[in-house]
Amino acid sequence: MNSLTRRDFVKSVGALSLAGSSAVAGIAGCATVGGAAKPKVVVVGGGFGGATAAKYIAMWSEGKIDVTLVERGDAFVSCPLSNLVVGGSKSIGDISVAYDGLNKYGIKRVKGEATGFDPDKKTLSLADGTTLPYDRLILSPGIDFMLDSLPGLTSADARAKVLAAWKAGPETVALRNQLTAMTDGGVFAIHIPKAPFRCPPGPYERACQVAWYFQQSKPKSKVLILDANEDVISKKGLFTKAWGGQFKGLIEYRNNQEIQDVDAKTNTLKMTFGEDLKADVLNVLPPMRAGTIATANGLNNSNKRWCQVDWLTYESTAVKNVHILGDSLQIAPLMPKSGHMANQHGKVCAAAVIALLTGDVVNATPMVANTCYSFIDDKNVVHVSSVHRYDAAQKTMVVVAGSGGLSAEANRTEGVFANSWARNIWADMLT
Ligand SMILES: Cc1cc2nc3c(=O)[nH]c(=O)nc-3n(C[C@H](O)[C@H](O)[C@H](O)COP(=O)(O)OP(=O)(O)OC[C@H]3O[C@@H](n4cnc5c(N)ncnc54)[C@H](O)[C@@H]3O)c2cc1C
Numbered sequence: 001m002n003s004l005t006r007r008d009f010v011k012s013v014g015a016l017s018l019a020g021s022s023a024v025a026g027i028a029g030c031a032t033v034g035g036a037a038k039p040k041v042v043v044v045g046g047g048f049g050g051a052t053a054a055k056y057i058a059m060w061s062e063g064k065i066d067v068t069l070v071e072r073g074d075a076f077v078s079c080p081l082s083n084l085v086v087g088g089s090k091s092i093g094d095i096s097v098a099y100d101g102l103n104k105y106g107i108k109r110v111k112g113e114a115t116g117f118d119p120d121k122k123t124l125s126l127a128d129g130t131t132l133p134y135d136r137l138i139l140s141p142g143i144d145f146m147l148d149s150l151p152g153l154t155s156a157d158a159r160a161k162v163l164a165a166w167k168a169g170p171e172t173v174a175l176r177n178q179l180t181a182m183t184d185g186g187v188f189a190i191h192i193p194k195a196p197f198r199c200p201p202g203p204y205e206r207a208c209q210v211a212w213y214f215q216q217s218k219p220k221s222k223v224l225i226l227d228a229n230e231d232v233i234s235k236k237g238l239f240t241k242a243w244g245g246q247f248k249g250l251i252e253y254r255n256n257q258e259i260q261d262v263d264a265k266t267n268t269l270k271m272t273f274g275e276d277l278k279a280d281v282l283n284v285l286p287p288m289r290a291g292t293i294a295t296a297n298g299l300n301n302s303n304k305r306w307c308q309v310d311w312l313t314y315e316s317t318a319v320k321n322v323h324i325l326g327d328s329l330q331i332a333p334l335m336p337k338s339g340h341m342a343n344q345h346g347k348v349c350a351a352a353v354i355a356l357l358t359g360d361v362v363n364a365t366p367m368v369a370n371t372c373y374s375f376i377d378d379k380n381v382v383h384v385s386s387v388h389r390y391d392a393a394q395k396t397m398v399v400v401a402g403s404g405g406l407s408a409e410a411n412r413t414e415g416v417f418a419n420s421w422a423r424n425i426w427a428d429m430l431t
Pocket of ligand 1: 044045046047048049050070071072073078079080081082083112113114115140141142143165166167168198199202291292293325326327328337338339340341342371372373374
């Protein structure tokens with residue numbers, strides 16, 4: 001969906017009446033929205049949801065909306081493909097993209113930590129004391145961890161030893177280094193929390209990548225998957241085929257493996273049932289919730305964990321003029337927490353925010369798609385896909401009957417597609 005005009009996109013996702021006026025003309029006639037010369041949109045988070053929303057608002061409004069992107073990181077580092085860095089077939093440089101590509105759209109970029117917002121004054125605050133005024137605020141902060149249930153991981157030292165590596169970056173490299181330092185014959189154990197969490201197939205893909213590395217370099221070693229869920233929650237047949245086939249004897253899967261705590265000093269999991277379990281390299285994915293900027297500011301109105309939105313605009317149901325995208329959302333049925341999905345949220349939200357700021361009509365029938373590839377080894381890949389449409393009666397997104405699909409088996413052609421998918425979606429967000 002690279003370089004689509006807003007009109008093309010809106011047409012492609014459903015019928016939208018532009019009420020006889022172009023989006024740009026509408027904005028030009030809206031010179032004093034929020035008391036400013038141009039309407040102001042501030043986006044927090046330069047990941048899959050936020051970077052997409054910032055780019056598409058700036059591009060589709062042709063600079064008639066003032067867009068500021070606040071991001072704490074220096075560059076975008078992709079979680080998709082980051083398991084290949086753990087497995088050793090890609091480097092962190094291969095999955096990093098600079099933010100400079102957004103400059104040509106006139107997006108103002110602010111490197112900093114957003115800490116809170118004032119919904120009455122419509123201002124966002126940053127940790128360094130900066131205040132940014134907005135007419136519409138868009139938050140796509142991803143996930144943060146719920147460490148209350150795992151006191152052994154509350155200290156930074158413990159988390160530097162027992163890594164999650166569930167936000168791509170230095171931890172991804174550190175986990176790779178732990179694996180290369182491990183002696184042959186060791187055990188890598190990954191603990192998976194109860195769903196929902198970021199990227200349902202991601203932990204199983206990681207297990208395959210580590211097994212692939214062991215197969216070549218440390219064949220006496222073993223991968224242990226300790227899943228708190230009752231069963232494999234994504235692409236089950238495809239993953240279990242690999243575990244019983246090319247990785248037979250290398251990967252062991254155990255279900256219902258709930259933990260009470262982690263002892264980082266000894267790399268030990270304190271199991272709720274059964275004996276404690278020690279590993280040479282321990283990788284714990286703690287339970288997850290919406291990003292802290294959302295939870296610390298009252299947007300987590302679903303089990304105090306995730307954020308509910310109006311699926312037509314992605315506006316929070318808790319706070320007006322604040323929109324939320326990506327992994328922080330309380331998902332609609334069968335909607336995964338994926339980068340592809342967050343990118344689609346970003347586009348629907350961009351079109352809606354432009355419409356809201358210009359008195360235009362918001363699309364009443366948005367439709368989004370998801371494709372999620374998983375690498376079994378460095379070349380063979382499987383995918384799952386789905387299409388989701390807005391259901392006006394239920395006021396949520398539902399899967400389109402008969403849409404989507406699943407690979408028949410892991411194959412090299414999808415390996416080529418998966419690498420292209422990554423390059424294309426990074427370009428779509430960031431160039
Ligand atoms: C190992 C792994 C593999 C994955 N594989 C795939 C895959 O193959 N396909 C797929 O579609 N998805 C995949 N995902 C899931 C995908 O990465 C997420 O669903 C996606 O990143 C969600 O986008 P987001 O915008 O919600 O969050 P993110 O992309 O994480 O972006 C959030 C951004 O906000 C910034 N931020 C947060 N809070 C603040 C703040 N207060 N101030 C300033 N900046 C802030 C962060 O630095 C970050 O850059 C994978 C995830 C993992 C962990």
